[in-house]
Amino acid sequence: MVDPRMPSDPVVPSYAEGGSLARRLAAELWDHLWPWSRDGFRRHKALQAAGMALGLAASTMWVIAALGHLAAGAVIGAWFGWSVFEVLVRLGAKPYVKEGPWWGRRYRRAGPMDMLCYVGFKNLLIGASLFLLLKAAGMVVV
Amino acid sequence: MRNTACLLSLLLCAVLLGTSLAAHADSYEAALPPELSSAKRLCDYAPCTEVLPGATRFSERMGAPPYVEGYRGDGASARLVGYVMLSTDITDTPAYSGKPVVTLIGMDTAGRFTGVRILKHSEPILLLGIPESALIDFNRQYIGKFVGDNIEIGTSRPDEGVIGLDAITGATVTVVAQNQVMMTSGTAVAQQVGILEATPRPQARFADPAGTPDWDGLVADGAVQRLLVRRRAVGLEDDGEPFIELWFGALDHPRIGRAILGEHGYRSLHRQLGETDHAIFVIRSGGAESFKGSGFVRGGIFDRVQVRQGRDTFTFRDLDYQNLYDLKAAGAPAYRESAIFIIRGKGIFSNAYPWRLVFLGNRVDRATGERTFANFDREYWLPEAYLEGGRPVVERPDPTWLKIWKERAPAILGFVALLLATAAVYASRDRLVRRSTHKNKWPVNGFKYAIWVLSIGFVGFGLLAQPSITQVLTWFHSLLFQWQWELFLSDPFIFLFWVFIIVTVFVWGRGLFCGWLCPFGSLSELLFKLGRALGLKHLQRTPPKALHDRLKWLKYWIFFGLLAVSMIDMGLAEKLAEVEPFKTTFLIGLFERSWPYALFAASLLGLSIFVERPFCKYLCPLGAALAMPTTFRWFGLRRKQECDSCKACAKGCGSLAIDRDGRIDPRECLLCMDCMVLYYDDHGCPPLAQERRRRTRDGCDLTPIGADGYYIPIRPVPADGSRR
Numbered sequence: 113m114v115d116p117r118m119p120s121d122p123v124v125p126s127y128a129e130g131g132s133l134a135r136r137l138a139a140e141l142w143d144h145l146w147p148w149s150r151d152g153f154r155r156h157k158a159l160q161a162a163g164m165a166l167g168l169a170a171s172t173m174w175v176i177a178a179l180g181h182l183a184a185g186a187v188i189g190a191w192f193g194w195s196v197f198e199v200l201v202r203l204g205a206k207p208y209v210k211e212g213p214w215w216g217r218r219y220r221r222a223g224p225m226d227m228l229c230y231v232g233f234k235n236l237l238i239g240a241s242l243f244l245l246l247k248a249a250g251m252v253v254v
Numbered sequence: 255m256r257n258t259a260c261l262l263s264l265l266l267c268a269v270l271l272g273t274s275l276a277a278h279a280d281s282y283e284a285a286l287p288p289e290l291s292s293a294k295r296l297c298d299y300a301p302c303t304e305v306l307p308g309a310t311r312f313s314e315r316m317g318a319p320p321y322v323e324g325y326r327g328d329g330a331s332a333r334l335v336g337y338v339m340l341s342t343d344i345t346d347t348p349a350y351s352g353k354p355v356v357t358l359i360g361m362d363t364a365g366r367f368t369g370v371r372i373l374k375h376s377e378p379i380l381l382l383g384i385p386e387s388a389l390i391d392f393n394r395q396y397i398g399k400f401v402g403d404n405i406e407i408g409t410s411r412p413d414e415g416v417i418g419l420d421a422i423t424g425a426t427v428t429v430v431a432q433n434q435v436m437m438t439s440g441t442a443v444a445q446q447v448g449i450l451e452a453t454p455r456p457q458a459r460f461a462d463p464a465g466t467p468d469w470d471g472l473v474a475d476g477a478v479q480r481l482l483v484r485r486r487a488v489g490l491e492d493d494g495e496p497f498i499e500l501w502f503g504a505l506d507h508p509r510i511g512r513a514i515l516g517e518h519g520y521r522s523l524h525r526q527l528g529e530t531d532h533a534i535f536v537i538r539s540g541g542a543e544s545f546k547g548s549g550f551v552r553g554g555i556f557d558r559v560q561v562r563q564g565r566d567t568f569t570f571r572d573l574d575y576q577n578l579y580d581l582k583a584a585g586a587p588a589y590r591e592s593a594i595f596i597i598r599g600k601g602i603f604s605n606a607y608p609w610r611l612v613f614l615g616n617r618v619d620r621a622t623g624e625r626t627f628a629n630f631d632r633e634y635w636l637p638e639a640y641l642e643g644g645r646p647v648v649e650r651p652d653p654t655w656l657k658i659w660k661e662r663a664p665a666i667l668g669f670v671a672l673l674l675a676t677a678a679v680y681a682s683r684d685r686l687v688r689r690s691t692h693k694n695k696w697p698v699n700g701f702k703y704a705i706w707v708l709s710i711g712f713v714g715f716g717l718l719a720q721p722s723i724t725q726v727l728t729w730f731h732s733l734l735f736q737w738q739w740e741l742f743l744s745d746p747f748i749f750l751f752w753v754f755i756i757v758t759v760f761v762w763g764r765g766l767f768c769g770w771l772c773p774f775g776s777l778s779e780l781l782f783k784l785g786r787a788l789g790l791k792h793l794q795r796t797p798p799k800a801l802h803d804r805l806k807w808l809k810y811w812i813f814f815g816l817l818a819v820s821m822i823d824m825g826l827a828e829k830l831a832e833v834e835p836f837k838t839t840f841l842i843g844l845f846e847r848s849w850p851y852a853l854f855a856a857s858l859l860g861l862s863i864f865v866e867r868p869f870c871k872y873l874c875p876l877g878a879a880l881a882m883p884t885t886f887r888w889f890g891l892r893r894k895q896e897c898d899s900c901k902a903c904a905k906g907c908g909s910l911a912i913d914r915d916g917r918i919d920p921r922e923c924l925l926c927m928d929c930m931v932l933y934y935d936d937h938g939c940p941p942l943a944q945e946r947r948r949r950t951r952d953g954c955d956l957t958p959i960g961a962d963g964y965y966i967p968i969r970p971v972p973a974d975g976s977r978r
Contacts, residue, residue, distance in 0.1 A: 116897040116916035119890075188821070213888040225810075225921070229885040240733050 120221045123208040128217050136217075144234060147198045149205040187243060195235045199227050280386060283825060284374045286356065291342060291616075296322050302338045305360030305369030309335045318555050318569040319344040321443040324360070336362040337443050340373075344439040346617075346628050349431040351376035352732075352741055357393075357432070359439055365449035367396040367440065376825075377428050384842060388422045392429055393436075395419045401440035402450050407433055408661065427744040430654050441565050452566050458606035459642040462508050469513075469585040477510045477640065478503040481611055481632035483541070488628065489618035499540030501587065502611050502632075505533040505594065507640055516582040523576075523594065532597040532605060534561070535578055537589040544591055545613065559595070562631070563609040566602050570595045606646055608635035655743040665717060666746050672712070673754045673771075676705050680766055680925070687930040688959070692906075692938030698927045703783075706776035714773025719747030720836040721755065721772070723813065723875040727820040727827055755880065763887035764880035765925030768870060769909075774836055775870050775924075778862040779908075785863035794864050802910045805872045806922060813878035833873060835859075866908045870924070881921035891918055891925070892933055894963040896941040903929035933963045 115122060127139035203222070209230045211218040222230065290299045297303075297312035302324065309324030311332065316323070321339040325332040341357040349355050353376040360369040370393035372386075380386050396419075399405060403417050407430055410418035421429050444450040472478040481500040486492050505511045506527075511520035514535055523533055536559065538545055547558040556575070561568040578592040597603050610631040617628040638644045652660065659666065679686070679701045689697040713719050725748060732738065742749050758766045768775050785794060797805070812833055820827035835855035838847045844856055858869045870877055897903065897916030904912035907929060911922035918929070932938045936946040936959065945965055949956055957966040 113895075114898045114915040114917070116893045116895065116918075119917050119920060209885065212890065214886070226885055229882040229921075233883055233886065244733075 118211055118218070118220045120223060120226070122211075123219045123221050125206075125208060125219055128219060143206065147202045147205060188239075191235065191239045191243075195231055195239075198235070199224070199231045202231065203227050281372050281374050282380065282386070283376055286374050290340070290373075296320075296340060297338065300338075300340065300358050300373065301371060302358070302360070305358050305371050306336045306338050306362075307360075307368060309338075312338065315343075317443070317446045318557055318560065319442050319567070321446070334363055336360060336368055337447060339439050339443050341435045341439045344442045345435055347431050347434050347438065348738075348741075349375065349377055350425070350427040350741070350744070352738060355389075355428070355432055355435065357435055357439075359436065361401060361440055361443065363447075363449070365401040365440070365444050367399055367401065367436070370394070370396055370436070377425070380425065380428070384422060384425055388425070389428070389432070392419070392422055392432065396436055401437070401444045405433065405437060426658065427654075427741075430658065430744075434654065442567060445566065452600075452602040454601040455563075455604035455607055456646070457601070457604050458506075458636065460507050460509075460605075460636075461640055461642045463639055466513050467509065467583070469581075469583040469587070472503065472510065472513055472583060475637045475640070476635070477507070477637055479611070479632050479634050481613060481630065483613060483615065483630045487617070487630065488615055495542070496540045497615075498538060498543045498545060498613060500536055500538055500545060500611070500613065501589075502534055502536045502634065504605050504634065504636060505535050506605055507636060509640060513583045514581055515578075519582070526576075527596065528598075530599045530601050530603075532599050532603055533576075534595050534597065534611070536593050536595065536611070537578070537581065537587075538591040539587040539589045543615075546591065546593065556595075558614050560612050560614065561595075561597055561603070561609055562612055563603055563607060568597045568599070568603060570597075574598065605636055606641060607648060608633050610634065653740065655740050655746075658744060659746050662746060666750070669713065669717060669719070669747055670750060672705070672708055673750065676766070676770055677754075677758065679705070680762065680770070683927060683930065684961075687927055688934045690931045691935050692932055695928070695931055698931060702770060702927075703780075705770050706780050709771050709773050709776040710780065713747070713771070714777070714840045717747045718841050719745075719751055720774060720840045721748060721751050721767075721876060722831065722834055722836055723816060723879060724828055724831045724834075725752065726876065726879050727816060727824070727831070730817070731820065731824060759880055759883050759887065761888050763884040763890070763920050763923065763925065764877065765884075765920075765923050767880065768874075768877055769924030769926055772870075774834075774839060775867060775874075777839070778859065778867045778869060781859060781862045782864075782866045790863065794866075796908075796910070797865065799910060799914075802871070808872050809874050809878040810881075812873060813875040816875055831875070833875065835869070867924070871909070871922070884920050887920055890920055891923065891930055892961070892963060893918065894933070894941065900940050902938070902940050903932050906932070934959050936965075939963070 125143070127136060127143070131139070203224065207222050207227070208219045209222040209226050210216070211220045220226075287299045290296070293299055294314040295312075296315050302312050302322065303309060306324040308326050311325045311328065313323040313325070315321070319339075320343045321337045323334055324336050324338055326335050327333055337360070339359050339361070341359060342354055346354050355372060355377070356374040358369075358371045358373055359367065362368050372389060372393070375389070377389075380389055396405075399417065404415050405417045405419060407421045407426070408418045410416060419429070419433065441450060445452060467475065467477070469478070473480075478501055481498075481502065483497040483499075484492065485495065485497045488497050490497065503510050503514065505514060505520070505523060508520065511523065511533075514520075515523060527533060536545060545559050546556055556570045559570065574596040576594040576596070578594045581589070581592075603609070610633050612629050612631040614629050635645065683698070686698045686701070690699075729742075732741065754771075755764075755767045769779075770776075782794070785791075816827050816830055816833075819830060832851065832854075835851070835858050838844060838851045838855040839859070844852045847855075858873075861868050893916060900916065901914075904914070904916065908926055909922055909924045911919045911924070912929065913919065934942075936942045936956070942959070942963065942965070946956060948954075949965070954968055957968060960966050
């Protein structure tokens with residue numbers, strides 16, 4: 113039976129039930145940063161996805177580099193390429209997103225658009241933070 | 255079918271691009287000759303005669319900052335008729351685009367502006383939205399006005415001596431920046447040629463705290479300041495070294511003079527200074543660039559450093575220079591270049607007031623190789639303890655963005671009140687929907703319609719505060735390349751709107767903005783409701799759900815397309831962003847715009863009478879951008895288990911956001927609250943109505959409806975009266 117109270121079927125990741133707050137936060141942090149799972153490694157399609165994503169990343173990188181923003185373009189392009197790759201990896205390995213308040217424990221199955229939104233938003237925050245950090249440290253030139 | 259959506263978006267982009275190219279803007283990102291900013295004969299590369307009518311011959315660049323003299327006639331009969339200046343020789347004030355508007359300005363010998371010509375601008379609003387002629391008309395207002403007048407944007411205030419200029423609606427930031435450019439440039443030249451007399455300043459009376467400080471002590475006191483220019487600030491690759499690092503300070507003050515030069519050196523310098531002269535020292539401790547300038551020649555001027563105090567600029571000639579051989583202050587950094595400069599103050603310069611050391615340089619655009627003028631400065635003000643009676647009170651002019659906030663304070667308060675009221679109404683939705691029924695939704699809709707009307711009239715047409723995808727693209731670029739708070743603060747309504755949008759998208763989803771507050775969205779749905787009220791209901795159509803589910807992806811493709819294009823060419827992305835009819839509807843007006851845009855906007859509004867919010871559902875890239883984070887909104891709408899088979903809500907959902915399983919797609923939901931009204935309506939919600947009928951038939955009480963959308967259960971009480 114479908115539960116209409118959630119936009120998709122509920123899922124419970126192994127770390128979501130029980131455990132202390134610190135343990136759960138650590139597990140969530142790991143979940144955000146590590147897109148792979150044992151299940152995911154068993155699938156071959158990730159390999160194809162990697163090739164496709166890397167090609168796209170390289171194209172983006174070259175286009176931007178050709179415009180004279182080599183260093184910054186390389187960073188943006190590589191991060192964009194990785195994000196595409198991560199969407200595909202997560203759909204196979206960790207196909208769920210959080211539902212409702214971020215401090216809650218409700219998760220649901222992620223469709224491609226859910227995963228695109230999740231990875232896009234997460235990597236925008238991570239990418240912007242790292243990019244600004246590198247720029248402030250003078251390690252990337254804009 | 256997604257391919258169809260993709261093709262449709264490409265087709266739309268092509269149509270927009272075509273119309274965009276048709277709308278030609280003369281000086282938008284115009285290619286200027288590289289000699290314009292460097293050649294001695296400026297007027298060989300710029301239309302000087304246009305801005306200084308009557309002049310037949312022009313001099314080479316002269317002065318600091320540079321200007322050109324214009325003469326009528328030749329030889330001995332030649333008569334000086336005025337001056338021509340290139341704005342970017344004098345100031346690098348950025349406009350809305352973050353880049354300066356390159357302006358050629360003419361001024362006669364009496365200090366009256368004779369002509370203004372925009373050579374190049376990068377203002378996106380003037381590319382497609384507002385015609386470039388609006389800026390030309392704005393500049394015409396300067397002609398005949400005296401450079402020493404107090405000219406401001408807005409209404410004239412004769413009692414305060416303020417001459418007001420009419421702004422360009424929708425381009426306030428551009429004209430505020432342009433006014434600053436005009437007045438700064440005109441004043442800089444008028445002072446050099448003696449049209450404007452500088453105002454004398456009261457001279458400093460030095461206090462002399464005991465002891466001789468070392469270098470660190472001077473730095474800690476603020477008696478020595480550092481001006482650092484990084485390589486990336488001038489468009490060069492960072493290699494860890496600064497472009498230039500300067501330390502400087504006032505040598506007039508005995509405490510500083512003795513610490514830097516030693517007792518003998520200070521006395522010697524003091525003997526050489528005239529009564530109104532002042533001395534400063536400058537050393538270069540980092541970077542390979544010389545602050546004296548490689549082109550310096552005897553008799554010439556130092557063109558890389560100058561001192562500014564208020565509107566007065568002090569430059570240095572060779573006679574104003576002395577060698578500085580040694581720094582006596584213990585702990586002073588190693589340096590590669592040093593100088594003592596004498597400010598010929600003539601009573602105008604005063605150490606009692608703040609001044610700035612300015613380093614003049616060029617910034618290289620790494621993409622195009624184009625050089626633009628740039629200046630870098632650092633304020634210096636003798637510490638409180640170094641002045642008898644402390645520092646005088648100085649009224650500093652407000653930054654441009656703050657002026658705008660102050661001028662529009664009442665409207666800002668009204669706008670904030672509207673935003674807060676809307677959030678408060680939505681936060682009270684549970685109470686409001688419980689008071690409504692499927693036949694009478696006024697407790698919710700009364701507020702919603704009032705907010706729509708305010709949004710259209712006050713926010714859209716009044717404040718021109720229509721958020722746009724171009725702002726998302728600009729922010730994305732600013733985040734990556736150069737963040738300028740001033741740029742975002744310069745439009746208070748858009749800034750506040752975005753703060754509201756970001757917060758509410760994460761709390762409730764994009765629906766509160768899109769469904770309640772977006773001026774265009776409100777106008778679109780209001781037209782639909784009006785159409786219904788005017789008897790056009792039989793002509794109104796709802797797209798089949800299957801078609802809607804395919805077409806809804808179009809807006810995401812448009813958003814991603816714009817984002818991708820903006821990474822390559824921001825100007826092109828701005829043109830393509832015309833897929834939003836916002837500029838046409840609110841900023842410029844349907845009847846003011848060229849016909850392709852007016853037709854596009856009018857078609858969308860016309861279609862809105864027959865189809866609910868077609869633009870919002872299928873085309874709006876801003877809606878798509880906001881829909882993505884809506885995936886993670888904290889608080890969604892309520893559902894009950896029976897919604898999986900009951901279609902009552904789905905049938906009435908104007909956003910078509912409820913699928914066949916009764917699930918709400920938060921990305922598509924515009925929070926109209928119709929489903930929430932049904933949720934608590936025991937005559938409208940089928941499972942609730944069924945329970946009501948059952949209870950009525952069985953003679954049971956109709957208990958209140960709980961948050962779960964069901965009657966609170968009736969629990970049998972044991973016959974003995976004890977509570978369980």
